[in-house]
Amino acid sequence: MFEKSTWIRLPRNVVVGHGVRSDVVDVVDDLHLQGRPLFVTSPTPREVAADPIAADFEAAGIDPAIVTIEKATFDAVERVIEVAEAEGASYLVGIGGGKAIDIAKLASHHLEMGFLSVPTAASHDGIVSNRGSVPDGDSRHSVAAEPPLAVVADTGILAEAPWELTTAGCADIISNYTAVMDWRLAQRLQDVEYSEYAAALSEMTAEILVDNADLIRPGLEESAWVVTKALMSSGVAMSIAGSSRPASGAEHLFSHQLDRLEPDAALHGHQVGVGSIMTAYLHGGDRGIWRDIREALASIDAPTTAAELGIDDETVVEALTTCHEIRDRYTILGGGMNERAARDVATKTGVID
Numbered sequence: 001m002f003e004k005s006t007w008i009r010l011p012r013n014v015v016v017g018h019g020v021r022s023d024v025v026d027v028v029d030d031l032h033l034q035g036r037p038l039f040v041t042s043p044t045p046r047e048v049a050a051d052p053i054a055a056d057f058e059a060a061g062i063d064p065a066i067v068t069i070e071k072a073t074f075d076a077v078e079r080v081i082e083v084a085e086a087e088g089a090s091y092l093v094g095i096g097g098g099k100a101i102d103i104a105k106l107a108s109h110h111l112e113m114g115f116l117s118v119p120t121a122a123s124h125d126g127i128v129s130n131r132g133s134v135p136d137g138d139s140r141h142s143v144a145a146e147p148p149l150a151v152v153a154d155t156g157i158l159a160e161a162p163w164e165l166t167t168a169g170c171a172d173i174i175s176n177y178t179a180v181m182d183w184r185l186a187q188r189l190q191d192v193e194y195s196e197y198a199a200a201l202s203e204m205t206a207e208i209l210v211d212n213a214d215l216i217r218p219g220l221e222e223s224a225w226v227v228t229k230a231l232m233s234s235g236v237a238m239s240i241a242g243s244s245r246p247a248s249g250a251e252h253l254f255s256h257q258l259d260r261l262e263p264d265a266a267l268h269g270h271q272v273g274v275g276s277i278m279t280a281y282l283h284g285g286d287r288g289i290w291r292d293i294r295e296a297l298a299s300i301d302a303p304t305t306a307a308e309l310g311i312d313d314e315t316v317v318e319a320l321t322t323c324h325e326i327r328d329r330y331t332i333l334g335g336g337m338n339e340r341a342a343r344d345v346a347t348k349t350g351v352i353d
């Protein structure tokens with residue numbers, strides 16, 4: 001008898017466009033959310049979005065509580081939970097980059113409350129996803145959570161954010177190519193659960209982004225539109241898969257290990273992009289797609305070398321040789337690379353000198 005079942009959880013409303021920041025109150029109304037919201041934000045996003053959105057709520061007779069967090073930590077998640085309880089919040093609104101959105105996502109999961117995602121940077125594909133990532137001891141990768149009830153992405157705000165945040169979002173999407181290669185490999189060698197739909201959506205998202213690379217330019221609001229739609233599509237692929245597999249393979253292991261070795265050295269998206277150049281080489285050798293990935297990253301101004309990431313060569317080698325240990329996720333790294341092989345791939349791909 002066929003007994004398989006699956007739950008795919010997705011946002012109900014996705015609102016993208018110029019000036020949609022002022023639609024957040026209407027979205028809340030459309031979702032029939034009652035009571036007091038708690039806005040979870042960080043310093044810059046508070047100025048550019050949370051305070052103006054709070055004014056819209058006040059004008060609509062709703063008094064939001066606001067908590068500003070500085071770093072993505074479990075202490076911050078706990079603080080948000082405490083404030084939500086103390087202020088009698090009935091739903092959360094994450095307003096900011098990955099840090100604010102992930103903290104709101106994890107706190108709302110714990111509180112069993114809904115949350116809305118209001119990105120101020122097109123910097124990562126957690127905007128829509130059912131995954132939350134906050135460093136926990138040695139762990140840096142995402143864990144299962146709930147997706148937002150709604151996403152409100154104002155392309156005016158996203159286009160005005162620093163350009164490197166947008167190029168980080170692009171690189172997070174370009175890395176889907178190698179994430180899917182790793183997923184297929186793991187399915188063949190380890191029989192891991194695999195979804196052809198999620199894999200195809202993830203790859204197609206990367207392809208559309210690369211095909212439209214010439215539209216992705218600083219100061220162009222259309223760029224924010226193209227990148228945000230790709231980030232959403234990649235997040236949906238993760239929700240269909242019920243895991244981050246479609247968007248996270250060995251290139252993400254490499255980035256998570258860099259986060260442990262050199263916290264805050266570079267943006268998440270930039271690190272996974274450089275990782276993807278090297279893991280593409282491991283998959284396909286010299287005739288593989290690593291040069292295409294490097295070219296795609298370079299064409300949108302994303303880093304392609306350790307120096308551009310601001311990370312020294314030895315740290316790259318150390319991350320490559322140790323990152324297979326940080327998570328139970330089979331990838332092209334298998335049981336690990338030795339130092340000579342790691343140095344070789346990083347040198348041949350031009351990541352280190």
Ligand SMILES: NC(=O)C1=CN([C@@H]2O[C@H](COP(=O)(O)OP(=O)(O)OC[C@H]3O[C@@H](n4cnc5c(N)ncnc54)[C@H](OP(=O)(O)O)[C@@H]3O)[C@@H](O)[C@H]2O)C=CC1
Pocket residue numbers: 042043044045048072096097098099100102120121123124125126127129130131132133142157158160161162165168172267268269
């Ligand atoms: N859950 C998931 O599925 C996924 C989660 N992630 C996670 O997301 C995080 C990466 O997200 P990222 O956005 O790069 O990190 P942050 O949220 O730390 O944002 C990066 C920087 O951008 C600033 N910023 C945000 N919006 C604006 C704006 N409009 N104008 C000016 N500055 C702005 C922030 O300011 P300030 O310092 O004031 O906050 C911060 O300094 C990582 O922790 C990663 O693990 C990544 C992919 C998927």
Ligand SMILES: O=C(CO)COP(=O)(O)O
Pocket residue numbers: 125126131133140141142143172244247248252253
């Ligand atoms: O960053 C992600 C996808 O882009 C999430 O992946 P992880 O599960 O590796 O944190």
Ligand SMILES: [Zn+2]
Pocket residue numbers: 124125172247248252268269272
């Ligand atoms: Zn990522």
